[in-house]
Amino acid sequence: MVSPNYWSGKLVDAMPRSSGILPLSVALRRRMSVASGGLFLAVIVLAVVLHHGVDGAWAVADRSWLALMVDARQPVPLSLAYAFNEVGAGLWGAVIIPSVSVCVVFLVRGPRSAGYLVTVMILATLVTQLLKRVVARPRPEGMLVTSDFGSFPSGHSVQAVVWVVALGLLFPYVGVWVAGALYALAMMWSRTYLGVHWLTDVLGAAALGCAVALACYAGYGRWLRNERRPRVSTSHAYRTRHRRCP
Numbered sequence: 001m002v003s004p005n006y007w008s009g010k011l012v013d014a015m016p017r018s019s020g021i022l023p024l025s026v027a028l029r030r031r032m033s034v035a036s037g038g039l040f041l042a043v044i045v046l047a048v049v050l051h052h053g054v055d056g057a058w059a060v061a062d063r064s065w066l067a068l069m070v071d072a073r074q075p076v077p078l079s080l081a082y083a084f085n086e087v088g089a090g091l092w093g094a095v096i097i098p099s100v101s102v103c104v105v106f107l108v109r110g111p112r113s114a115g116y117l118v119t120v121m122i123l124a125t126l127v128t129q130l131l132k133r134v135v136a137r138p139r140p141e142g143m144l145v146t147s148d149f150g151s152f153p154s155g156h157s158v159q160a161v162v163w164v165v166a167l168g169l170l171f172p173y174v175g176v177w178v179a180g181a182l183y184a185l186a187m188m189w190s191r192t193y194l195g196v197h198w199l200t201d202v203l204g205a206a207a208l209g210c211a212v213a214l215a216c217y218a219g220y221g222r223w224l225r226n227e228r229r230p231r232v233s234t235s236h237a238y239r240t241r242h243r244r245c246p
């Protein structure tokens with residue numbers, strides 16, 4: 001019978017070799033803290049403006065973008081948007097994708113990194129639900145899917161962005177960032193294409209997701225940095241151990 005360590009070793013072997021997660025110097029930690037603070041401030045300001053219904057350029061942009069999305073609706077893009085709606089919620093968004101992500105990070109990076117990913121996803125969800133209830137922004141009329149209360153911020157978009165940024169920090173490869181950015185942008189587009197959110201809902205969600213991921217990483221990045229995998233992979237150790245067995 002093949003040991004579970006054999007498969008975890010295979011997964012480690014398949015990852016690109018690197019010195020570890022994103023290096024976190026004191027200067028970089030300070031910049032991350034400043035960036036996350038600025039993003040949080042921007043989200044709070046936008047939430048206050050939306051809560052009090054202050055009209056402005058953002059309202060014109062919201063209405064114009066929604067009209068553009070409605071006029072651009074076609075069968076193929078609609079099918080794609082519906083697919084992203086399912087991926088970002090329900091069984092896929094709440095259980096399958098987070099669980100698989102945490103398991104992969106646990107096997108490749110270790111329990112501390114997996115704990116970081118769990119923390120940012122839970123924290124992002126809590127802050128999102130709090131803002132939804134405080135801001136209480138009505139959703140656009142004529143949305144094509146059923147959704148919960150509160151338009152600001154977009155829960156789908158927050159989870160997509162915080163997940164992408166967290167994985168990008170844990171696995172600092174160009175391919176991870178490019179694929180993640182495409183996924184996050186597609187999720188944000190799908191929410192407006194289906195008429196579930198205003199443009200400022202998804203932009204605020206992107207800022208919130210980045211802020212949560214950066215703030216947690218700035219606080220615990222040094223702790224994560226000390227998490228190391230041995231240079232000899234588990235699969236190699238497994239083969240060596242069994243070659244020695246009579």
